[in-house]
Amino acid sequence: MVVDESLVSAVKATEVYRAMPTAQPERPRDKPSKEWRRSSLGRYHRREEAMCESDVSVLERVEQRIWPLVEGFFREEGVHDMRAIYRSELQILNAVPGSVSQTWHSDNRSRGLSIIVPLVPFSAANGGTQVLVGSHTYDWALIAREGARVVHAPVGAVAAYDSRTYHRGLGNETEEGRPALIFCYDRISSPPPGCGVLGTLANANLAGLLNVVSAGWNAACAAAGFDEDRRGV
Numbered sequence: 074m075v076v077d078e079s080l081v082s083a084v085k086a087t088e089v090y091r092a093m094p095t096a097q098p099e100r101p102r103d104k105p106s107k108e109w110r111r112s113s114l115g116r117y118h119r120r121e122e123a124m125c126e127s128d129v130s131v132l133e134r135v136e137q138r139i140w141p142l143v144e145g146f147f148r149e150e151g152v153h154d155m156r157a158i159y160r161s162e163l164q165i166l167n168a169v170p171g172s173v174s175q176t177w178h179s180d181n182r183s184r185g186l187s188i189i190v191p192l193v194p195f196s197a198a199n200g201g202t203q204v205l206v207g208s209h210t211y212d213w214a215l216i217a218r219e220g221a222r223v224v225h226a227p228v229g230a231v232a233a234y235d236s237r238t239y240h241r242g243l244g245n246e247t248e249e250g251r252p253a254l255i256f257c258y259d260r261i262s263s264p265p266p267g268c269g270v271l272g273t274l275a276n277a278n279l280a281g282l283l284n285v286v287s288a289g290w291n292a293a294c295a296a297a298g299f300d301e302d303r304r305g306v
């Protein structure tokens with residue numbers, strides 16, 4: 074219980090939460106207002122720059138709860154002055170019913186911390202986050218052994234990962250949306266994405282390759298009767 078029920082209710086009372094798209098548009102070409110960016114069909118994001126101040130201050134109450142984790146993460150690599158770190162991203166997003174999976178991606182090529190705060194329980198069916206465990210280390214043996222896992226998290230918990238980790242939000246096969254908050258923290262000296270246009274393309278290709286490897290891995294796991302958190306899509 075990192076985030077208590079009353080704070081989750083306060084988040085759900087914000088203007089931005091209430092304005093969130095909750096369904097696919099009638100016609101695929103229709104878009105919600107320009108403040109909402111789409112990262113895959115049916116997955117809508119709004120960044121703090123497009124939120125009102127009072128909404129941001131509610132979300133910053135969530136940040137206060139996760140801050141010890143952020144400090145601990147950067148302290149591990151010897152950062153003791155948190156002025157070297159900044160919040161590179163704060164966004165709210167909703168994966169509406171019928172949304173499709175994102176492509177695999179990482180948030181930064183340098184070490185940073187990404188934290189997802191579920192506003193409803195995350196599962197494999199409703200579009201939970203899938204991570205390629207160990208991919209921040211580029212240790213291929215570890216990645217092959219661990220495969221892709223889906224974050225199952227109740228409301229109140231948070232999911233945190235090194236921002237170099239390949240991950241994606243899965244498609245939502247349920248009748249309800251899957252809203253969440255995302256906080257990212259990086260060193261001021263290594264802001265995301267940490268690579269230029271060519272690097273981004275290479276990154277996308279590597280992620281695509283990992284997707285294929287992971288899909289094969291997931292198929293093998295399914296054949297072996299492993300549980301659903303290894304679902305490949």
Ligand SMILES: O=C(O)CCC(=O)C(=O)O
Nearest residue numbers: 112201202240241242243
């Ligand atoms: O929706 C999710 O679970 C992941 C979202 C994400 O990775 C992103 O927007 O960069």
